[in-house]
Amino acid sequence: MPIRIITTHLEFEGQISEQRVVMEGEEPAVWGPEAELAVVGKVTPRVDGRERVTGSAQYAYDVQLPGMLVAAGLRSPHPHARIVRIDASRAETAPGVRAVYHHFNTGDLNNPSNDRPVFGDELLYQGDLVAVAIAETKEQAQDALALIAVEYEPLPFVVDQRAALAADAPKVSTTYEHNTIPEGFPQTYERGDLDAGFVQADVTVEAQLSTPTALHNSMETHGGVAQWDGRTLTIWSSTQDVYGVRRGVASALGLQQNQVRAIKQYMGGGFGNKFGAHHSGLVAAYAAYTLGRPVKYMLSREEENLAAGNRPETIQTYRIGAKKDGTLTAIEQHTIGNVGAIGSWFSPVAMATKELYQCANIRTVDEAARTNLGTQASFRAPGVVEGTAGLEVALDQLAAALGMDPLELRRKNYAERHQALDRPYSRKLLLEAYRLGAERIGWAERDHEERRYPQGRDGYLRRGIGMASQLWGGDGGPPAQAIAKLLPDGTAVILTGTQDIGTGTRTVLAQIAAEELGLPLEQVRVELGDTEFGVFSPPSGGSMTLASVGPAVRMAAAEARKELVEVVAQLSEAPTDALDVRDGHIFSRETGKEMGAIGSFLELLDGHEITAKGMRGPNAENMSVRTFGAQFAEVEVDIGTGRVRVLRIVAVHDCGRIVNPLTFSSQIEGGIIQGLGFALMEQRIVDQRLGAVLNANLENYKVPTIRDIPQIDIILLDQPNVHANTIGALGAGEPPIIPTPGAIANAVAHALGRPVKALPLTPDRVLDLLNS
Amino acid sequence: MADTSETAAAPRTHVSLQVNGTTREVDIEPRRTLLSVLRDDLSLTGAKPGCEMGNCGACTVLLDGEAVYSCLTLAVECTGREITTIEGLSASGELDPVQQAFIAHDALQCGFCTPGQILAMKALFATNPHPDDETIERAMSGNICRCGAYPKILAAARALAGTQAAQQ
Ligand code: FES
Ligand code: FES
Numbered sequence: 001m002p003i004r005i006i007t008t009h010l011e012f013e014g015q016i017s018e019q020r021v022v023m024e025g026e027e028p029a030v031w032g033p034e035a036e037l038a039v040v041g042k043v044t045p046r047v048d049g050r051e052r053v054t055g056s057a058q059y060a061y062d063v064q065l066p067g068m069l070v071a072a073g074l075r076s077p078h079p080h081a082r083i084v085r086i087d088a089s090r091a092e093t094a095p096g097v098r099a100v101y102h103h104f105n106t107g108d109l110n111n112p113s114n115d116r117p118v119f120g121d122e123l124l125y126q127g128d129l130v131a132v133a134i135a136e137t138k139e140q141a142q143d144a145l146a147l148i149a150v151e152y153e154p155l156p157f158v159v160d161q162r163a164a165l166a167a168d169a170p171k172v173s174t175t176y177e178h179n180t181i182p183e184g185f186p187q188t189y190e191r192g193d194l195d196a197g198f199v200q201a202d203v204t205v206e207a208q209l210s211t212p213t214a215l216h217n218s219m220e221t222h223g224g225v226a227q228w229d230g231r232t233l234t235i236w237s238s239t240q241d242v243y244g245v246r247r248g249v250a251s252a253l254g255l256q257q258n259q260v261r262a263i264k265q266y267m268g269g270g271f272g273n274k275f276g277a278h279h280s281g282l283v284a285a286y287a288a289y290t291l292g293r294p295v296k297y298m299l300s301r302e303e304e305n306l307a308a309g310n311r312p313e314t315i316q317t318y319r320i321g322a323k324k325d326g327t328l329t330a331i332e333q334h335t336i337g338n339v340g341a342i343g344s345w346f347s348p349v350a351m352a353t354k355e356l357y358q359c360a361n362i363r364t365v366d367e368a369a370r371t372n373l374g375t376q377a378s379f380r381a382p383g384v385v386e387g388t389a390g391l392e393v394a395l396d397q398l399a400a401a402l403g404m405d406p407l408e409l410r411r412k413n414y415a416e417r418h419q420a421l422d423r424p425y426s427r428k429l430l431l432e433a434y435r436l437g438a439e440r441i442g443w444a445e446r447d448h449e450e451r452r453y454p455q456g457r458d459g460y461l462r463r464g465i466g467m468a469s470q471l472w473g474g475d476g477g478p479p480a481q482a483i484a485k486l487l488p489d490g491t492a493v494i495l496t497g498t499q500d501i502g503t504g505t506r507t508v509l510a511q512i513a514a515e516e517l518g519l520p521l522e523q524v525r526v527e528l529g530d531t532e533f534g535v536f537s538p539p540s541g542g543s544m545t546l547a548s549v550g551p552a553v554r555m556a557a558a559e560a561r562k563e564l565v566e567v568v569a570q571l572s573e574a575p576t577d578a579l580d581v582r583d584g585h586i587f588s589r590e591t592g593k594e595m596g597a598i599g600s601f602l603e604l605l606d607g608h609e610i611t612a613k614g615m616r617g618p619n620a621e622n623m624s625v626r627t628f629g630a631q632f633a634e635v636e637v638d639i640g641t642g643r644v645r646v647l648r649i650v651a652v653h654d655c656g657r658i659v660n661p662l663t664f665s666s667q668i669e670g671g672i673i674q675g676l677g678f679a680l681m682e683q684r685i686v687d688q689r690l691g692a693v694l695n696a697n698l699e700n701y702k703v704p705t706i707r708d709i710p711q712i713d714i715i716l717l718d719q720p721n722v723h724a725n726t727i728g729a730l731g732a733g734e735p736p737i738i739p740t741p742g743a744i745a746n747a748v749a750h751a752l753g754r755p756v757k758a759l760p761l762t763p764d765r766v767l768d769l770l771n772s
Numbered sequence: 773m774a775d776t777s778e779t780a781a782a783p784r785t786h787v788s789l790q791v792n793g794t795t796r797e798v799d800i801e802p803r804r805t806l807l808s809v810l811r812d813d814l815s816l817t818g819a820k821p822g823c824e825m826g827n828c829g830a831c832t833v834l835l836d837g838e839a840v841y842s843c844l845t846l847a848v849e850c851t852g853r854e855i856t857t858i859e860g861l862s863a864s865g866e867l868d869p870v871q872q873a874f875i876a877h878d879a880l881q882c883g884f885c886t887p888g889q890i891l892a893m894k895a896l897f898a899t900n901p902h903p904d905d906e907t908i909e910r911a912m913s914g915n916i917c918r919c920g921a922y923p924k925i926l927a928a929a930r931a932l933a934g935t936q937a938a939q940q
Contacts, residue, residue, distance in 0.1 A: 049875035052883030053867065053890060055818020055858035062817035095782065138808065139801065219822045219830055219884040219918050268820070268884025269918050301823040502882030502919050662878045666924060670881055673920030698827035698916065706912045706922040 008618035010477040016421075021478040027551065027617040028516070028558040030726045031657070033719065039515045040727070041718075043662045046507045047521070048266075048500075057266040060238040061298050063225040069098055071283060071297035072141035074131040074148055075306065076123035079372040079691025080157035080172070083121045083130065083150060091133055091147040096140035098291055100148065101283065102131035109286050112251040113276040114342055114375075118283060123152075124173055124341035125372050126692050127306025129279060134287050134295060157691045161313065161338035161369035172341055172370045179370045181344055187366040189354060191419070197330025197361030201321025205401050207394035208318070209745075210758040211386040212683035213338065214311040215304075215701055216379055220268020222308045223280040223298030226288035233289060234261045237281050238298075240270040240501050241539035246531045248277025249285045260285075264529035270501045271674070273309035273377035275539050305696035309377025310684060313338040314349055316390035320398050326412040328359040333391070336367045340375035343368060347376070347383025352391045354420045356471050357413040372691055378541065380674060381472060381734035385741060389679075389759065392468040392742030397755050406746065407438055407467060418624040426625040426723035430469060433630040433652035436715045440650045441465060441632035446750070460640040463647070466746025467632040468739035474655060474731035475625035475724055476547030478616040481535045484513060484556035486564055486610040490584060490599025491523040494556065498537035498549045499529045503733055504663030505545050509553045511659055512727060516557035517564075518581030519598070543627070543731025546659065548616050551725040556614025563610045568601045620723045627735045629653030631672070633710075633743040637751045639770055642763030644680055644748055646710040653735045656721035657728040668714050668736040675740025677704045680760050787848055791816065792860030798847070806850055807831045807842035810857060818858035818887040822916070829915030832888035833857050839895035841914075858887035861894070869937030870894050873928040881919035889915050893929055897938040903929070 004023045009016055031037065051057035088100040101109075103119040111118050119129060133144035156170035163169055164179040172179050180186070198204060224237035224245075233255060237245045245262035249255070267274070277285070284297040299308060314337050321330040333353045337346045350364035379385075399406040411434065417424050438444070445451055446465040455461050483495040494513045500506040506526045514521045527533065537549050561581055568586050569576040572595060579595075580587040586595045602608065619625070632650040637643070649672050658664045681702040685694045695701040720728025745756040754769050784799045791814060798813050807824070810816040810833070819842050822830030826844040833842045834856035861868040870890050873879070880886040889912065896903055896911035903911065908929045917925065932938045 045875050045878065046880075049878075049880075050867070052880050052886055053858075053871040053874050054862050055816070055887045057883055058817075059820070059884060061821065062811075064812070064815060064817070138812070139804070217918055219820070219828065219882065219916070266883060268822075269882045271918075298821075301825065301827075504878075504881075666878050666881055666919075666921060669923045670920035673922065674918075697825060698823045699825065703916055703918060704920070704922070705914075705916060706925060707909050709922045709926070712923055 006618045008478060010619065011473045011475065019478060021618055023615060023617060024613060025559065027555050027726050030722050031720060031728050032722050037515055039511045039521055040659050041657065044507055044511055044521065044660045045662065046504055047510050047526070048506050059220055059266045059268055060224045060236045060264070061220055063236045063296065065225065065227060065294040068225065068294040068296055069134050069136060069287070069291065070138040070141050071132050071134050071287060071295060072138065072145055073129055073303055074145045075303060076126055076128040076130055078123060078152055078154050079126050079159060080155040081123045081152040082155060083123065084153050085151040086131065087149040088131065091144040094140065094144045094147055096136035097133055097144045099134040099287060100131055100144065109282065110252055111279055111282060112248050114344065116342065118279050122173060125374050127303065127374055129307065132283050134291065157372035159371045159373050159686050159688060159691045161315065161336050161371060164369040164371045165336070165367060172372050176370065181339065181346065181368045181370065185346065185366070185368045189350060189364045190362065192361035194330050194332060194361045194363045198321045200323065200329040202324045203398070203401050204319060204321045205394065205398045206319050207397045207755065208757055209316045209390040209393050211314045211389060212760055213313040214379060214678055214682045215684055216271045216273050216309060217305065217698065217701065217703055218269030218271055221299040221301060221304040222274060222278050224284050225294060225296040226284040227294040228289045228292065232259055232261055233285055234263065235281060235285055236263045238267045239264050239274045240499055240541055241275045242497060242499060242529055242531050243536060244276045244539055245281055249281060252277065252282045253285060253289055262531045264499050267499070267501055272379045272382060272541055275541065301698060302696045305701065306374050306693055310374060311379035311382065312340065312347070312376035314386045318390060318394035320394055322398055322402060324402070326402055326404050326409045328357060328413045330361040331359050333364040336369060338371050338373065339368045340371060340373045342375050343370055347378065349383040349387040351384050352388040352471060355415065355418060356391065356469055357410065358415040358419070359413065373686065380671065381738050384472060384738055385675065385678065388468060388470065388738050389742040389745060393745050393756055396466065396746045396749060407434060407443060410434070410469060421624060424623050426620060426623045426721055428628055429654040429717055430628040430630065432717065433628065433654065437467065437630045437632045437650045437652045440713055440715060441634060441648065443632065460638050462637045462639055462751040463634065464747040464749070464751025465632065465634045466743050466750050467630060468742030468746060470629040470631065470653065470735050470739040472543065472627045472735050472738055474543035474547060474627040474735060475619065476544035476731065477619045480537050480548040480552045480616040482549065482552040482556040482614045483535050484560040484612050484614065486560050486598065486602060488599065488602050488607055488609065490597055490602055491525070492517055492519055494524065494526045494553055495533040495535050496528050496537050496549055496553065497531060497533060497535045498545055499540040501540045503545065503667055504660060505540065507663060508546055508659040509549065512550050512554050513557045516554050517561050519584050523584055543733040543735065545731065547725055547730050550727045550729060552614045552616045554614065554726055556612050559612035559614060560610050563612055564598065567610070571601055571604060616725065623723060625721065625724045627653060627655050627730050629735050629739065631739040631743045633747040635744060635747040635751055637748060637766060642766035644761050644766060646676055646744060648711045648713065649740065650713045650715065651736060652715045652717065653732065654717045655732040655735060656719070656724055656730040658716060658718045659727070659729055661716065664732055665714050667732045669712050671734070671736025672712055672740050673704050673709065675737040676708065676744065678759065679741040679744040681762060683760050785848060787851055789847065789850055789855060790853065791855045792857060792863055800847055802848050804847050805843050806833065806845040806847045809847040810842060816857050816859050820884055820887065822885065829888045829892065830885050832891045832915060834891055834895055837895065837898050839892045858891060861890065869932060869940055873932050877924045877928040877931065879924040879928040880921050885915060885917045889917065889925055897932065901938040902934045
């Protein structure tokens with residue numbers, strides 16, 4: 001097959017990069033709106049539902065191997081300290097203990113994802129890793145921690161982001177010259193002439209929004225089980241990124257990548273912070289390699305919440321100018337983010353300001369402060385959740401100043417093109433989303449007396465309705481590969497290196513393969529999450545899995561089907577174009593007659609398996625493929641207690657073709673619920689005097705429970721995006737969380753008639769707002 | 773100094789547990805939680821450690837038909853009591869109606885909280901086959917789902933409420 005190398009462009013979480021793609025053969029023609037599909041697009045319960053409901057699904061946490069040792073970590077009690085001395089002798093001889101690792105005996109173990117030692121001698125935050133004990137049982141490992149004597153020299157620290165940027169602030173690390181990310185910060189983006197824009201404005205508003213540090217709190221913590229057999233280091237990891245785990249472990253241990261096998265069968269959530277090997281995986285791998293026995297290291301919930309990443313706190317300020325008719329003339333955004341101790345990038349918090357609404361004159365400045373706290377990590381639409389909330393809150397304040405309907409203001413400034421890149425969108429159904437959502441929530445009646453005051457004006461309850469828009473990538477791209485095999489019994493297996501992190505990837509890929517192969521869904525098995533297959537897939541993040549891997553699977557299936565038809569044609573002496581494959585059987589196109597099951601032909605070939613490759617083709621050039629959407633929220637605020645209840649969310653998102661409406665709606669609901677948590681209750685709380693996190697657990701770090709859930713109405717657009725890829729589908733993981741906090745904040749502001757300045761809207765904050 | 777690692781092991785006690793209808797004998801340290809014994813000694817890994825502090829519900833099992841957090845339950849307390857884990861729900865090979873409803877309604881995403889959710893719902897129906905929404909939410913509010921499968925967990929419970937299956 002002719003091989004072509006093509007250069008294409010990818011967008012991942014706000015960054016554009018160039019990518020070379022190897023293409024063997026041609027992708028099939030895109031499934032357009034006219035395509036008649038039997039399996040794709042149908043409500044399909046998960047193909048691995050049985051494993052997930054019976055407890056037989058194996059998570060990294062569940063892997064148990066003969067002779068397996070267990071690790072437990074000792075963490076810094078100080079926000080900043082130097083380790084003067086460690087005496088681990090009592091721990092090392094405690095019952096069952098096989099090793100204790102720390103700076104003075106394992107100082108050279110490097111973490112390639114941040115290029116720092118796993119066991120440093122300078123601790124940069126409470127929860128930084130001091131030592132790890134490896135023992136026969138978890139209890140013994142934990143007991144050993146108490147026997148490790150550590151002498152700390154506490155150092156000056158800073159945890160507040162504004163304080164950290166002051167010239168005389170304590171340095172977060174003695175190796176830092178200042179507390180900013182050394183390269184590229186502050187980061188400024190400018191277009192047009194901001195000052196001229198404000199001169200043109202009839203109305204100028206200033207607004208601010210502070211957003212909290214949010215903790216991912218995936219139900220399964222970070223970690224894994226590693227085993228070294230003298231040839232291969234195998235690691236079962238709770239990861240969104242098996243190839244990243246392989247790369248990281250190989251680099252840390254000085255092995256070749258092909259000497260490391262990373263496996264992820266099931267994982268208990270990631271939400272963006274399970275990329276790469278993580279220090280838990282590196283320590284397990286190192287211990288297994290050194291001790292010659294399998295080792296498990298799963299973080300405790302507290303370790304997870306201190307040391308496994310977070311959505312960083314932001315302080316955002318906006319100045320927006322507009323003409324009387326609402327036309328935006330200038331937007332200025334300034335953000336200070338708290339990226340933690342060793343943050344080396346800051347999420348694209350200005351993406352919405354740059355792109356969401358039409359405006360010629362923009363300036364955004366992002367400042368990133370390092371502090372003596374756990375380092376940030378990407379968290380479901382990193383930056384864009386926070387930034388969209390800030391911009392949308394500011395826009396509602398502008399609408400109020402203009403005396404204009406907030407939705408009308410957004411329609412007025414509708415952006416037809418990608419302004420930052422100056423290119424067209426492949427398509428944009430946002431106006432349609434506005435129309436459908438507004439109708440469903442009853443936007444026209446949002447100011448009606450009986451709706452706003454359900455108990456009358458003397459009662460305690462106030463209701464409000466707000467909305468926010470959503471813009472995100474989700475277009476994915478190469479490289480992503482797949483292999484389709486038709487087995488002797490006529491069933492198929494699809495191999496990919498992707499991960500199903502709970503989104504339903506395994507199911508949608510099976511649907512795509514079944515559709516293309518002409519097989520019933522039950523006859524397709526999808527294997528994923530294993531580097532051993534040698535079928536590369538990107539990490540499962542950035543809403544890119546389906547749009548990247550789906551087309552590769554489709555192409556592999558199409559190629560396998562072609563080969564099958566070829567084989568059957570020769571066996572039955574019929575021309576290939578006279579044959580059709582449906583429902584696992586071969587049919588004559590001419591007579592419509594069934595000629596036999598696929599397996600009845602393949603079994604004539606004595607064990608022959610048809611194997612075909614597929615790969616994701618290049619992205620469309622010179623246009624921007626985006627997901628757009630809008631959410632509308634209705635809330636009820638008790639002005640006596642300050643409690644906010646979200647009554648209803650209406651969500652309309654254009655994610656192209658919907659392969660499985662069942663798992664799609666689950667993703668949308670899940671995103672909305674995390675967005676609701678961010679808006680109303682989630683926040684890491686830090687004692688500023690001690691530099692200590694006070695709620696690194698699930699007791700005091702509040703996440704939504706079933707009692708917090710509003711009615712959620714999802715309106716499906718479900719139209720294939722023919723420019724996106726051959727299946728016409730885009731990602732849906734991140735879009736739904738993006739507009740939720742902004743929509744809820746605007747609804748609360750509407751209910752109270754006061755601008756919201758900070759999230760989460762906890763009762764005390766709401767009462768403060770009322771008293772302001 | 774002599775290596776004390778093998779000799780100074782903590783005292784153990786013998787416990788006989790009734791798990792999913794079978795008697796399982798274990799020699800364990802008295803401090804061991806039911807969760808850790810189920811997972812590490814009996815290889816029943818369906819109950820999940822989400823927090824090991826009684827905050828999340830991922831470790832939920834049934835103790836004499838009642839939903840408990842197995843991370844807060846000592847194994848030695850369970851002598852003579854009937855323990856049901858998720859593995860016991862479909863021991864015959866056939867899925868329990870609650871399990872079926874979870875699949876049909878997609879009441880799960882990553883699935884890590886799912887065994888606990890299913891058992892919490894099982895305990896609810898055992899005491900109340902006709903729960904209304906308020907009762908369902910109360911019974912399920914001790915089980916966190918970070919993926920946010922709640923609307924569908926509620927849908928699964930509503931579909932079962934009042935049916936024959938709920939009483940199984
Ligand atoms: S693990 Fe038991 S409640 Fe969380
Ligand atoms: S399904 Fe992931 S935590 Fe509930």
